Amino acid sequence: MNTQVAIIGAGPSGLLLGQLLYKAGIDNIIIERQSAAYVLGRIRAGVLEQGTVDALTEVGVDARMHQEGLPHDGFDLLFKGQRHRIDLNALTGGKRVMVYGQTEVTKDLMQAREKVGLKTIYSAEDVAIADFDGVHPKVSYSLDGQRHELSARFIAGCDGFHGVCRASVPADRLETYEKVYPFGWLGVLADVPPVAHELIYANTNRGFALCSMRSMTRSRYYIQCPLTDRVDQWSDDAFWTELRHRLDPEAAAQLVTGPSIEKSIAPLRSFVTEPMRFGSLFLAGDAAHIVPPTGAKGLNLAASDVRYLARAFSSYFLDKDEQGITQYSEKALARVWKAERFSWWFTSLMHQFPAEGAFNQKVQEAELAYLVSSQAASTALAENYVGLPL
Numbered sequence: 371m372n373t374q375v376a377i378i379g380a381g382p383s384g385l386l387l388g389q390l391l392y393k394a395g396i397d398n399i400i401i402e403r404q405s406a407a408y409v410l411g412r413i414r415a416g417v418l419e420q421g422t423v424d425a426l427t428e429v430g431v432d433a434r435m436h437q438e439g440l441p442h443d444g445f446d447l448l449f450k451g452q453r454h455r456i457d458l459n460a461l462t463g464g465k466r467v468m469v470y471g472q473t474e475v476t477k478d479l480m481q482a483r484e485k486v487g488l489k490t491i492y493s494a495e496d497v498a499i500a501d502f503d504g505v506h507p508k509v510s511y512s513l514d515g516q517r518h519e520l521s522a523r524f525i526a527g528c529d530g531f532h533g534v535c536r537a538s539v540p541a542d543r544l545e546t547y548e549k550v551y552p553f554g555w556l557g558v559l560a561d562v563p564p565v566a567h568e569l570i571y572a573n574t575n576r577g578f579a580l581c582s583m584r585s586m587t588r589s590r591y592y593i594q595c596p597l598t599d600r601v602d603q604w605s606d607d608a609f610w611t612e613l614r615h616r617l618d619p620e621a622a623a624q625l626v627t628g629p630s631i632e633k634s635i636a637p638l639r640s641f642v643t644e645p646m647r648f649g650s651l652f653l654a655g656d657a658a659h660i661v662p663p664t665g666a667k668g669l670n671l672a673a674s675d676v677r678y679l680a681r682a683f684s685s686y687f688l689d690k691d692e693q694g695i696t697q698y699s700e701k702a703l704a705r706v707w708k709a710e711r712f713s714w715w716f717t718s719l720m721h722q723f724p725a726e727g728a729f730n731q732k733v734q735e736a737e738l739a740y741l742v743s744s745q746a747a748s749t750a751l752a753e754n755y756v757g758l759p760l
């Protein structure tokens with residue numbers, strides 16, 4: 371089998387790249403380790419930047435998002451028991467974000483891919499890549515006990531943090547930067563109306579909480595928890611009780627509880643690998659970098675990486691111009707590091723750090739008070755939250 375670009379991974383980065391390349395007339399095949407149903411079952415991101423919305427619109431995968439997604443013009447910061455609105459729209463000259471689940475984005479992209487007959491190989495076992503230092507890199511995998519090989523001009527490593535692409539690069543050719551946080555997020559999805567029309571990010575002396583949503587009838591909530599906690603230690607009741615403790619009295623009174631339809635604990639991590647290109651292999655999305663979810667940047671960074679990458683491959687194949695592929699790593703990393711900084715900063719501001727104590731809490735409260743009272747500081751937050759330009 372032969373293609374122009376072999377894409378490893380059918381998460382949002384792989385699927386969006388596939389669609390962008392298709393629109394540019396570039397042939398691609400996606401190889402995914404899991405089944406389509408498994409990929410769709412993962413509950414993850416919920417907030418899309420305008421640039422991500424634009425990319426989905428550009429590839430014509432925006433109809434349901436524009437119908438069912440919820441445009442948000444602001445969010446609330448809750449600290450010392452009071453909520454303060456960050457008016458994203460006013461602070462950024464009219465920008466906003468879209469609340470639309472990663473699951474839905476993935477579903478829309480999968481359907482669009484199927485509709486135009488693009489090939490995706492799901493449930494591929496023992497995926498391996500080879501010869502990416504040359505111009506004929508190869509991907510091999512097993513399907514139903516049989517080994518297959520795919521030749522391509524380029525390989526796009528869109529296979530997430532635990533994928534095979536980054537792991538196939540000799541350790542002495544990459545530099546990694548990492549920060550692990552001493553807590554996790556316990557998340558619950560429930561078919562109850564959201565506690566408020568906009569998201570609430572809460573700093574409390576019991577730990578961080580986030581009130582998000584998927585629709586006006588489905589809520590997504592998170593609370594900071596110790597890394598040693600296990601999901602089965604948290605009954606639904608215990609979760610709702612703890613969340614209520616972390617809200618202001620008005621929100622606590624508004625909170626509608628119900629049975630969870632998903633409950634999981636995610637560790638928080640900042641991670642960057644440099645460079646993002648090794649010969650004919652290009653990393654994109656979580657395969658190259660991880661941010662803690664506080665800034666809602668992970669999926670959006672994956673989308674901006676593949677926009678750079680699609681342009682680079684298009685220039686190469688359509689205009690015989692190699693500048694895009696030469697500059698991909700440097701360009702993508704410049705944007706990645708800004709999102710890493712923002713996500714680290716917002717995480718540090720909003721969470722309880724077990725080793726830090728009361729001094730840290732007081733400093734966080736002072737910074738939050740400054741943030742909501744200073745136009746300059748609020749603007750810096752808002753600009754980063756809606757997404758920096760490509």
Ligand code: RFL
Binds near residue numbers: 402497533654672
């Ligand atoms: P993904 O989604 O992990 O997809 C990678 C795909 O590659 C497959 N794969 C392989 N395929 C073939 N061979 C192998 N050897 C393979 N190894 C792995 C995997 O099965 C998978 O299908 O990476 P991608 O596409 O780069 O997308 C990244 C995003 O998924 C991620 O950054 C976001 O979910 C992060 N994130 C958020 N991002 C936002 O922008 N806004 C948010 O509000 C937001 N909230 C979140 C989040 C992540 C969370 N968790 C659980 C980590 C909330 C949470 C709780």
Ligand code: PHB
Binds near residue numbers: 414416663664665
């Ligand atoms: C979500 O809805 O899952 C979500 C929203 C905002 C974040 C992180 C996650 O910052």
